Amino acid sequence: MSIDDVLARIDADLPAATTRLMDLLRIPSISTDPAFKGDCDRAADWLVADLQTIGIDAIKRDTTGHPMVVGHIDGPSGSDGPHLLFYGHYDVQPVDPLDLWDRDPFDPEIQDTPQGQVIRGRGSSDDKGQLMTFVEACRAWKAVHGELPCKITFFFEGEEESGSPSLVPFMQQNARELTADIALICDTGLFESAVPAITTQLRGLLGEDFTITGPNRDLHSGMYGGIAMNPIRVLTKILAGLHDDNGAVTLPGFYDGVPELTDEIRSQWQGLNFDHAAYLGDVGLKEPAGETGRTPLEMIWSRPTCDVNGIWGGYTGDGFKTVLPSQASAKLSFRLVGTQDPDAIRVAFRSYLEDNLPAGFTVDYLTEKGAPASQMSISDPAFEKARQALTDEWPRPASYIGCGGSIPIAGYFKEILGMDAMLIGFGRDDDQIHSPNEKYNVESFHKGTRSWARILHALTG
């Protein structure tokens, strides 16, 4: 099977594909606002109908929230190709503040801009436009070859922008149906708006929220200052002791399970020529803050961190109150990588904290959360095939990249369904997702669709 015919079909069908996307964009499927519940339902119906035109066995599946859309289609009979699952979401962010939009967010149009032709409208990039790149690739494939190259499951949710409350239960209840060989997720972007990328590692997160108590009531520093240990002093000393002079975290065993980059990944990341000075300069900073001897990309993608996300204690109003507070509190989070164990690190942190409390002080732990990092098995040949396919489509070679944050859906596929996910997307940094005037470049939509066709070809060739 040649891919050229499919790509030619995609090129020829671009105006019609754009029209279809704009139809979908006209449905205000804002998932967080109950006023738009009917519109979310309508977007799901639209997708079911559209998938059915490609011959996909798609239906709307109810949840306690907005519906899921699930569709299946088999590949050629007798094919032993992989079973792929494609994930996207049809719900969109709210549009406030409306007066900052240059047009109705749900009346999309094609605009010529200095950044090229764009499709302007809520959801154009996040995630309806990205979702449709895969659907359009399948449509073109089907038109050219009469069938798709392998078994594919389509799985679209309508609650991604409101925390996906139905997602985990739905995956658990339908695990057998949804389990494939690998998941494809189109909800990320090009690296620095230019380099096609597969996100293969996402950091995990361990959160601690605690309050230390010293004196049994707030004290006057005139009466007790000097003799009573101040919980804020205790807290700042504990927090300051979490990093050494090289920026490394001091907890015993913290780096257990932190892998070094492979030569392949290191070389790819070097090739990205990440402009960390611009990345930091954009937010008013000058110097990378991470561990000595680590590159800026390692700091945000492949090294674990410890950060205080919130701290409070004592008097915080106007002027002065010479109080020695009874309590001081902090919220702390660790970004985790590799096989770092959140539970083991929690134990190490709490031991360190409690070992440094003065006699008579106590600590209360409030909410906690923990999730390990996600690391995809790029030894699976599918990854290298997909990377080559992206490289074939774009001017710059594709790269495996990391993500400093968590993308929960990737973890769910691994934990609940036992499959790795390839996170591939075509958004740009200036798409203004979650903001007024969201857009998706026509090039992202067009070359995104072509990219998926090439990936389907590569994974099944």
Next chain:
Amino acid sequence: MSIDDVLARIDADLPAATTRLMDLLRIPSISTDPAFKGDCDRAADWLVADLQTIGIDAIKRDTTGHPMVVGHIDGPSGSDGPHLLFYGHYDVQPVDPLDLWDRDPFDPEIQDTPQGQVIRGRGSSDDKGQLMTFVEACRAWKAVHGELPCKITFFFEGEEESGSPSLVPFMQQNARELTADIALICDTGLFESAVPAITTQLRGLLGEDFTITGPNRDLHSGMYGGIAMNPIRVLTKILAGLHDDNGAVTLPGFYDGVPELTDEIRSQWQGLNFDHAAYLGDVGLKEPAGETGRTPLEMIWSRPTCDVNGIWGGYTGDGFKTVLPSQASAKLSFRLVGTQDPDAIRVAFRSYLEDNLPAGFTVDYLTEKGAPASQMSISDPAFEKARQALTDEWPRPASYIGCGGSIPIAGYFKEILGMDAMLIGFGRDDDQIHSPNEKYNVESFHKGTRSWARILHALTG
């Protein structure tokens, strides 16, 4: 002149003196509440009239707030005795919450309690009862001897419980009239409710209120965690560096001007047998937190401190927000002793802070305050005479003590009028000043009056 006749007169007049105090206590002179403005005026009038019955040339003096009462009386003609100024305040604290009082706060009565006979009512201890100990001592002296032993100025204010806004301007405008050889202030207590005491050193205070700014906006720790320096991390490291492992403050020059105790004071303080375990245990603490090698009383009276009174930054609500905040803030105060210079310490602190800011970080200083410590010249023989007089009256020998906080009036007398002050009072720790069911022990009132008679005798003998 024998003191015995005066003391006998005080003893005989105790019932009448108590009746007079209870008359004054019936006037609800709450200075913070405008509804009681007329009552404050009435309390001033009552004092003017009462002073006049002793032959004192007293008048009410208007201010922009509540009036001052100023009275003068000369000593024997040709006397070269000292000119004394006596200070007290006639205003009282609000009485909320009223339902926690066992009777009307302004309908005082004598009650038998496990702590002895007490006068129950708002202001009985703070400060009407204390103020009247001096007035009653003068009344008895005048009755016995026909005149007072030296020139005395009476200076009562009605705004002490509301921050004394008129005090400094009044002192400045009437400096010549109010300047005496020494001031006597009756607004403190017995040490541990038992040991008569003259407070001779009060700590000063330097306050800093600042915000450090790193990134120009709050960042997501998924995108920036590891590469962006977190202002809370910077702040905790700076604050943690303010004390060394021995509890000493690390700022260069911080201990310049911090005197060691004289042998005399050290010996008196040892004689107090301060029960620091009980003092700390009462507020739920176990170990003194001050500098290694210092006694607990030194820690609260004669050693300087550094405490964080408030700290805040980042997300402090429920649950987690993985934010790297743009800013972090703290309120810091230093208690000062001896001749420590608040300005020099402010410079040293700011240098230390700014030297430890990463490149690109900035700091904004908000409100600041500073006042040096007050140290009375106990080499003035008046102090030792007064201490002996107190020792003669009470079961335990009197002691010079310190005060960990500031009492502004003492500083004002020194700064504006150039005179030292002797802070002598007879309150007990359980007097519940500023709280419901305030009381003053009849013994405090009686022996307090006798103490002032003995002190007048000692200072003029």
